[in-house]
Amino acid sequence: VQLVESGGGLVQPGGSLRLSCAASGFTFRNYGMRWSRQAPGKEREVVAAISSGGGSTNYLDSVKGRFTISRDNAKNTVYLQMNSLKAEDTAVYYCSAPTFNAWGQGTQVTVSS
Secondary structure, three states: OOOEEEOOOEEEOOOOEEEEEEEOOHHHHHHOEEEEEOOOOOOOOEEEOOOOOOOEEEEEHHHHHOEEEEEEOOEEEEEEEEOOOHHHOOOOEEEHHHHHHHEEOEEEEEEEO
């Protein structure tokens, strides 16, 4: 199982970013996926989750209405669209395949003026 995140960077407060996670090594369409984040000095927290078919999603309360998780099973990719970013969203973001306890290497998101 391999997960490779991309799309992080530096953005001003109120800005947007879209993270991508390319998956390989398993039948992607059969498994739920998650995005998590870890800020300096804090524990890792699950930000969003999506079912195998994409029909069911869940979000951390603090990102509801701002972040959207989606997936393209034809491309074996899961996305996290992040809008109205705040300084407190600054963290390393990871995608994961919980069934396999597999994690990507992470991508840094920094929200700062």
